[in-house]
Amino acid sequence: MATKKPIPLAVWLPLGLVATVISLIGSLVVYSLLNPPAPPTVNFVGIITVRGQTITPKQLGQGRQLYELHCAVCHGLKLEGQPNWQEGMAANLLLAPALDQNSPSRQYSDEQILQLISQGGIKPNTTMLGYKDKLTPTEMAALLGYIKTHWK
Numbered sequence: 001m002a003t004k005k006p007i008p009l010a011v012w013l014p015l016g017l018v019a020t021v022i023s024l025i026g027s028l029v030v031y032s033l034l035n036p037p038a039p040p041t042v043n044f045v046g047i048i049t050v051r052g053q054t055i056t057p058k059q060l061g062q063g064r065q066l067y068e069l070h071c072a073v074c075h076g077l078k079l080e081g082q083p084n085w086q087e088g089m090a091a092n093l094l095l096a097p098a099l100d101q102n103s104p105s106r107q108y109s110d111e112q113i114l115q116l117i118s119q120g121g122i123k124p125n126t127t128m129l130g131y132k133d134k135l136t137p138t139e140m141a142a143l144l145g146y147i148k149t150h151w152k
């Protein structure tokens, strides 16, 4: 009759370690599923409207998220535009202009800016493509609301 050999330490120790690591990763995954990261907040006191509709703080947070995802690559994380965009625009170099308090867009109506976001840039060879297939009208309004928080 064969007697069962006890499992040697050299086998169960690494197995135990692997099991510990797997359960740690598992609990981290469960934790992050139960606690999704909070949407970004926007430091702004006051009321922002787009087409006469008030944009809620939650929408401003969404607008910020959308801005950072789609627009910051060209217009800058702080909406500052590409370096020397004024001279660049004048020379038709297609540099992305500022969207902050120095933005030429401040003279446009909400309707005109939403149209621009939806259809793309206005220059003939513009690098800015329209977002009508990527963003819903509500998302575009949130995005414009976030941009307007920079227009003090």
Ligand code: HEC
Residues within 6 Å of the ligand: 067, 070, 071, 072, 073, 074, 075, 094, 095, 096, 097, 099, 103, 104, 105, 106, 113, 116, 117, 120, 121, 122, 123, 124, 126, 127, 128, 129, 131, 143
């Ligand atoms: C690939 C680079 C690029 C991306 C990405 C981009 N833009 Fe632009 N944008 C430009 C350039 C270049 C111009 C200026 C030329 C033009 O209007 O065609 C411009 C112009 C604009 C203008 C008009 C500014 C003015 O006063 O004439 C607005 C408003 C604007 N962009 C908003 C946005 C928003 C909002 C997003 C994100 C949803 C975005 N852009 C994404 C490059 C970009």
